[in-house]
Amino acid sequence: MDWKGLQRELAAHGYVAGDDLAMALHLTVALGKPLLLEGAAGVGKTQIAKTLAETFSTKLIRLQCYEGLDAAHAIYEWNYQRQLLAIRAQADHDSAIEDRIFSEKYLLERPLLQALRQAKPPVLLIDEVDRADEEFEAYLLEILSDYQITIPELGTIVATTKPHVILTANGTRDLSDALRRRCLYAFVEYPDRKTELAILHARQPDLPSRLAEQIVGVVQALRKEDLEKKPGVAETLDWAAAISGLSINDLADDPDAVQATLVCLLKTQADRAMVPIEVQQRLVGKAA
Numbered sequence: 326m327d328w329k330g331l332q333r334e335l336a337a338h339g340y341v342a343g344d345d346l347a348m349a350l351h352l353t354v355a356l357g358k359p360l361l362l363e364g365a366a367g368v369g370k371t372q373i374a375k376t377l378a379e380t381f382s383t384k385l386i387r388l389q390c391y392e393g394l395d396a397a398h399a400i401y402e403w404n405y406q407r408q409l410l411a412i413r414a415q416a417d418h419d420s421a422i423e424d425r426i427f428s429e430k431y432l433l434e435r436p437l438l439q440a441l442r443q444a445k446p447p448v449l450l451i452d453e454v455d456r457a458d459e460e461f462e463a464y465l466l467e468i469l470s471d472y473q474i475t476i477p478e479l480g481t482i483v484a485t486t487k488p489h490v491i492l493t494a495n496g497t498r499d500l501s502d503a504l505r506r507r508c509l510y511a512f513v514e515y516p517d518r519k520t521e522l523a524i525l526h527a528r529q530p531d532l533p534s535r536l537a538e539q540i541v542g543v544v545q546a547l548r549k550e551d552l553e554k555k556p557g558v559a560e561t562l563d564w565a566a567a568i569s570g571l572s573i574n575d576l577a578d579d580p581d582a583v584q585a586t587l588v589c590l591l592k593t594q595a596d597r598a599m600v601p602i603e604v605q606q607r608l609v610g611k612a613a
Contacts, residue, residue, distance in 0.1 A: 328350075339524075352509055353491075353509055402433050403432065440488040442482070459498075466503060515558075521545065536575065563590075
């Protein structure tokens with residue numbers, strides 16, 4: 326499948342990818358290289374990995390990163406309780422118990438190891454990698470370079486099949502040069518009006534065209550306001566679902582109801598205060 330074909334397949338599964346992003350995803354698959362996606366929260370980076378897994382009809386394995394994440398939670402750990410039971414049961418009868426308790430039977434696979442041991446290449450999503458500590462990046466380097474993991478007690482485990490690796494980052498901290506060198510790169514922007522309309526129509530095809538244009542117009546205008554948390558694509562879809570569920574066919578028909586639904590878009594008290602009903606009506610008027 327060429328990059329245009331992949332772009333069409335992603336669109337068929339509800340994700341409208343621009344040419345640059347579609348090419349980056351195609352090269353990730355074709356070259357077997359990880360893809361690092363950066364961009365503001367809410368632009369759809371995580372959804373890219375989910376849709377890619379749907380497109381290839383393969384498993385999505387997700388590692389959510391956070392401060393303090395270590396190998397035991399990301400790669401593997403030993404089933405210590407089961408090992409202890411085995412030691413107690415065999416303590417007086419087997420002097421070679423240590424060799425047996427550090428075997429596959431007692432190994433707990435975490436997301437990174439799981440991804441390397443799939444019969445069919447999965448999509449491995451390493452989400453918000455910049456939230457993890459810098460030390461954690463060192464664990465990733467062997468995996469991203471050679472698609473293998475070294476377990477001291479078992480040796481080196483090489484990937485059964487190479488996973489399609491997607492890393493996302495929101496700019497919480499700078500990532501190391503070593504990590505960046507191992508990845509292809511794409512920056513994901515908020516979609517323009519045309520693209521966001523296409524996304525909305527793909528996800529909610531029954532939404533009237535005029536209402537969809539109003540919804541996207543208001544969201545696009547809100548992103549230009551001085552907000553703490555700009556609404557992302559997921560918020561657009563939530564708001565559209567809320568409007569549709571209330572049987573509102575025109576945003577200008579019921580300003581009070583529309584104002585109440587802004588809970589889908591505005592996620593802090595300061596942002597709610599920035600968009601009183603008068604501002605909402607002004608934005609709706611411009612979007613009409």
